[in-house]
Structure formats: structure tokens, C-alpha cells
Amino acid sequence: MQKLPITVQRSLELLGLFILGWLLIIGKAVITPLLMAFFISLVLLPIYRFLRKKRFPEVLAIVIGILALFIVVGVIVFFFSTQVTNLLSDFPTIRKNVSQHLTSLSAWINAKTDFSPDQQVEFINEQSNKLLNYGGNVLKGAAGSVTSVLVFLGLLPIYTFLILFYKNLLLQFVFMWFPAKNQERVKEALTEIELIIKSYLIGLLIQITYMTVLVGGALLLFGIKHAFLIGVIFALLNLIPYIGALFGNIIGVLLTLASSPDLGPVFTVLAVIAVAQFLDNNILMPRIVGAKVKINALIAIVGVFIGGAIAGIVGMFLSLPIIAVLKIIFDRTDKFKQWGVLFGDERPAKSPMRNS
Structure with a gap:
């Protein structure tokens, strides 16, 4: 069989990537929970194997692993919801502080520019109307979004269970694609994928815990209100590589501004988060996820x-x-x-x- 020219091979590879991306977009409702379930099943494999060694029935071993994961996620959600409840209870104080900061900002703008307070109010009202119109459009699709989330959460445990239950069948399917001489390399690749994904995802769960304690505890010592809420929000957003930490800083600053009439606590929050990020990036996370x-x-x-x-x-x-x-x-x-x-x-x- 004649070998294709190198330019044709590269063109076919790029075309294949384009088609793969297109399939991911049109099938994301099915593929996204399936991928998430695949990674979760890798995390649950040690629990499954341990229980099987203790002669637990296969189905029971899988169910126990899934329940253990749900308990961990439930604890995180419960902790986050209690912190949000505390924030809502301080709403009158937050409204007063926000009003004070807006008044100070308005005075500064008036002193530095020709933008009068009346013009500022007109501008704010105009932007508020645009925001409300945008919010109305978003709310129109809220029902569909809620349905998508419920479907995602419903499919996740089902997919995870089935992937673990049929793991030997799925592995056999993968190996049958390769000739016998290459199957050792396939085995090495699958073993490395399992080790790396497990260390990465388990490391993220550990990271959520210590970043919440580290950031929240430090802010609490400095007397920052809603310290642990800032800590847990930053820890969760920090899971998104690179850009998550930026959004975490922004939300931390906004929560601090809303909870305090002074600007000093804002610099405290930024300093604490910067130190926590340095420790996380250079000391803690590399040790937890060493083989990534x-x-x-x-x-x-x-x-x-x-x-x-x-x-x-x-x-x-x-x-x-x-x-x-x-x-x-x-x-x-x-x-x-x-x-x-x-x-x-x-x-x-x-x-x-x-x-x-």
C-alpha cells in the first residue's frame, strides 16, 4: 500500500481534530458526564479493589465507592451553603458598605473628571437597564439550564457505576484495536493514565481542603468577615487552571469590599491569597501530585x-x-x-x- 505524502497526513490529522471538536460540541450533553464519570471511576478504583479483596460483592463494592464520593461532595456543598447563609444574614450591613464605597468612588470620579454626579447616576441607570434586560434573557433559559444540570447529576453516578462494572469489557475492547506486539505498550499507557489521573483528581480534593483551611484560617486570624466563604470560593475556583485563581482573587476582593467600609482588609485578602498560592504552586501541590x-x-x-x-x-x-x-x-x-x-x-x- 502506497504511503501518503507527509502534507496529506498532517492535513488529515488537523481535519480529524476539527471533526472531533465538532462532535464534542454537538454531543456535549452526553460526552461531558461520560468523561467526568470516567475520571471519577479511576479515582474510585482503589476503593473498589480494596473491597473486592475483602470479598465484597462486585455491585456492593461499586455502590460503596460512589456513596463515599457523594458524602465527600455533600460535605463540601453543606459547608459552602452554610457560609452563603451567613453572608445573606449580613445583607443590611453589606448594602450600607456598598453604598459608602460607591459614594466615595463617585466623589473621586467627580474630582478627577468632568463626569458630574448626575451624569454618573444617568450612566448607572442606563447600564442597570441593560443588565436587567440581559438578566431577563438569561432567566428565560434558566429552566433549560436547571434541567441540564439535573440530567448531568443524574447520569454521573449511572455512568460511573457502569464503567466500573464493565471495566474488563472496556479494556478488552481497547486491547483488540492493537496487534499483540504493541499490547505491552498499551498496558503501560493505560497504567500511567490511571496513576496520573488518580493522583491529579485526589490531589484536587486535598487541595480544596487545605486551601480552604489555609486561606480561610489566615483571614479569620486577621479579622476578615466571611473568611471561610472567601477561602472555599477561592479553593473551588482554583481547580480551574490558571484563570480560576484570578476569578478567586476578584470575588475575594468584592466580598471584602462589601463586608468592610475600609480598604485595608482588601490588601490583607490579596496578600493572604498570594502567599497561599505561592505555597500551593511551589511546595504543597507538587508533592501531592508528583507524577503528573x-x-x-x-x-x-x-x-x-x-x-x-x-x-x-x-x-x-x-x-x-x-x-x-x-x-x-x-x-x-x-x-x-x-x-x-x-x-x-x-x-x-x-x-x-x-x-x-
Whole structure:
């Protein structure tokens, strides 16, 4: 069989990526919970194997693992809801502080520009009307969004159960795609995928815990109101690579401004979050997720935005695990090794454009 020219091969690869992206977009309602369930099943495998060694029935071992995960998620949701309840109870104080900050901002704008208070009020009213119109359009699709979330949450445990129950069948399906001489490499790739995804996702659960305690506890010591709410919001948003921490800082500042008439606590919040991020990025997370695949920042950021465009916040969260899986596969296939190099963070010592 005649080998295709290299340009044709590369064109077919790009066309395949385009078709894959198109399929992900039109089928995200089915594919997103399936991918999430796949990664969750990898996290639950140690519990499943432990219970099977203790001679638990297979179905019971799977159900116990899923229930354990639901308990962990339930504790996080309960803690978050109690903190939000405390925030709502302080609403009169928050409204007073927001009004004070807006008055100060208006006076500063009036002193620095020709924008009078009346013009500022007119501008705010105009933007508020636009915001209300936008909010009305959003609320029209709220029912559909709620339905999508309920379907997602309903499918997640079902998919997780079925993936664990039929894992041997799925593995056999994968191995049958490859000749016997390549099956050892397939086994190595699957083992590495399991180890990396488990360490990554379990590390994220640990990260949520210690970032909430670290940020919330430090802010509480400095007397910042709603300290643990800021901590848990930042910990959850920090799960989204790169851009999540930025949104966490912004929300932390807004909550502090709403809860305090002074600007001093804002700098305290920013300093505490900066120290916590430094410890997380350089000391804690590398030790917890020591075997993760090294992915360069450019591909990670692009992957996060593509994941967000396809499947929203869930897509952003899943972007790095998916890229990690793809890199492991690419590194072990001769046809796609260049993609593995592109995803990695190993920079060549010199440019290939140089002759020496």
C-alpha cells in the first residue's frame, strides 16, 4: 500500500481534530458526564479493589465507592451553603458598605473628571437597564439550564457505576484495536493514565481542603468577615487552571469590599491569597501530585478556554486531565509523537533553525 505524502497526513490529522471538536460540541450533553464519570471511576478504583479483596460483592463494592464520593461532595456543598447563609444574614450591613464605597468612588470620579454626579447616576441607570434586560434573557433559559444540570447529576453516578462494572469489557475492547506486539505498550499507557489521573483528581480534593483551611484560617486570624466563604470560593475556583485563581482573587476582593467600609482588609485578602498560592504552586501541590504529566502553560491555557467554550465550567475543569491523557497516548505512538512534544514543557536547548 502506497504511503501518503507527509502534507496529506498532517492535513488529515488537523481535519480529524476539527471533526472531533465538532462532535464534542454537538454531543456535549452526553460526552461531558461520560468523561467526568470516567475520571471519577479511576479515582474510585482503589476503593473498589480494596473491597473486592475483602470479598465484597462486585455491585456492593461499586455502590460503596460512589456513596463515599457523594458524602465527600455533600460535605463540601453543606459547608459552602452554610457560609452563603451567613453572608445573606449580613445583607443590611453589606448594602450600607456598598453604598459608602460607591459614594466615595463617585466623589473621586467627580474630582478627577468632568463626569458630574448626575451624569454618573444617568450612566448607572442606563447600564442597570441593560443588565436587567440581559438578566431577563438569561432567566428565560434558566429552566433549560436547571434541567441540564439535573440530567448531568443524574447520569454521573449511572455512568460511573457502569464503567466500573464493565471495566474488563472496556479494556478488552481497547486491547483488540492493537496487534499483540504493541499490547505491552498499551498496558503501560493505560497504567500511567490511571496513576496520573488518580493522583491529579485526589490531589484536587486535598487541595480544596487545605486551601480552604489555609486561606480561610489566615483571614479569620486577621479579622476578615466571611473568611471561610472567601477561602472555599477561592479553593473551588482554583481547580480551574490558571484563570480560576484570578476569578478567586476578584470575588475575594468584592466580598471584602462589601463586608468592610475600609480598604485595608482588601490588601490583607490579596496578600493572604498570594502567599497561599505561592505555597500551593511551589511546595504543597507538587508533592501531592508528583507524577503528573508536564504540560506547557500555552497548551494548558488554550485547552482551558477550548474546554470552557465546549462545556462551560465542567469543560474547563476536565481540560487538563484530557490533555494529560492525550499526551500519554501521543508520546507512545510514532505517528503522533510531534503532538506529544507540542503538549510538553521540555524546551529544546537550541532552535532547530540553527545549523549548529
